[in-house]
Amino acid sequence: MSRTVLRSALVASVAAVALLVSGCASGGAQPTASDAPAAEEGYITPGKLTIGTGEPAYEPYVFDNAPESGEGFESAVAYAVAEELGFAKEDVVWVRTTFESAIAPGPKDFDFNIQQYTITEDREKAVDFSSPYYEASQAIVAIKGGKADGVTDLAGAKELLLGAMAGSTSATTVDEAIEPNTPQLLFNSNEDARAALEAGQIDGLVLDLPTAYVAANFYIENAFLVGELPAAGVPDQWGLLLANESPLTERVTAAVDALREDGTLDALEEEWLSVLSAGATQLK
Template sequence: MTAGGKRAPRARTRTVVTACAASAALLFAAGCGSGDDGPGEAKGGVPVVEKGKLTTCTHLPYPPFQFERDGKIVGFDVALIDLVAKDLGVEQKILDTPFENFKTGASLNSGECDLAAAGMTITDERKKNVDFSIPYFDATQALLASKKSGAKSLADIKARKLKLGAQAETTGESYAKSQGFDPVAFESSDAVLNGLRTGQVDAVVIDYPVVQGWLKDKANADAFVLGQNIETGEQYGFSVKKGNDKLRAAIDKAIKDAKADGTYNKLYEEWIGPLPKAGS
């Protein structure tokens, strides 16, 4: 994807295998059994767009929340929604769709998906189009810059007239614009990183956990420097179609249960890293 491109990738159906064992050849199949296509109902009378499945729309890749590893879609969001699917007695199925569809609720309203899980910040504007679960993650933005730029803050970017990038349609892009920048918009987080690697931009604003993941790669750690953390008060939520109260309640319950029994902390440490210090 070139700088500023917004070409939406074609939706790809991928099944996250959780309820049954399957070979790698089945990872791109419709599921673990023949089943009947079409709408159904999960435990508790929760409606689902495909019988026996909880269909999640996301936008790949967005590590550590959702990304492909060894032929499977994995990540923090994936693991949390697997808990919801288990409670409902169904299997999670993931569709890779354009991120902008989540903001409008298009994928939910069309019956393509039951929910969206994409490291998505809860905002008043988005609440007009979708219903959100309770927050499941406190997020901050971060500035990542090439070492040769010498930039460590947005003030440095502005003073030195450097090029700033962000992922299109995200709160990172919105924040950069609110600070008077006209950031180069990239379609995916991978494209953001590639833009930084190839010199299309000198620095980027993106979610801090994503930067953490990038810097685990020695090549990235050698080339880039973590600048300022940007506290925006953001919280992530999973979204459902307006009025889908049964599914929203099921998601809320799974999040609360996971926090109560320690599962949430284990998943956080597995996919995100060390837990935040109390009061930080």
């Protein structure tokens, strides 16, 4: 199925929620002249909001690798934060980074970066995070006809050779929620783990649930979603990433908090992600 079909299915399924999002975006207090971001210090370019994301950026977070469209969960969240900060859409500038380069210590070429960054104490030693804009669960993707086909509970999952990206919440969930009989294989990236699954080197791949759904249905041939895993350890909460001790951290956090309180984040999650996670089997 094409990305266009996926987008059409999402839009058709959540038209009513889209209206709610529109209402959330326009119903709050509008920035006053004293709130004008151009007059504030800390932005990479005065009068502009520079946002980083991945290259490429994937559905359902960014559609067609075009964050400027506003289509996709994280693209929509970014523009909602921009509006809360007082920026018009045309004043948002997008830049691309790798996942690792953005999270490494040092200066940044963005005001904040959004690409599914889990907030952890270790990462907070090198960068800042906003308050969470999303909390993710984890799921297993596998190839039809393989060893994972027919697995319906955690006892079955224990018998699988699983893979995940090193240092990820997915990897932590495998160890703590599944406790597999065979140690999992860790990879430098989800792309490497996907290649291992397609090559038959692992029985299942663990990803966050929205990504797992899209991978199983649109990216990995002959794949299926085995099921959703229980939470393990600290919740997988995603935050907007900023430079260490950024002067914008408090402002960006306040914007995220406002969007959570007025229901905008819930509405965007419902619009872009609920269709993807509906009906996933809970592995217990």
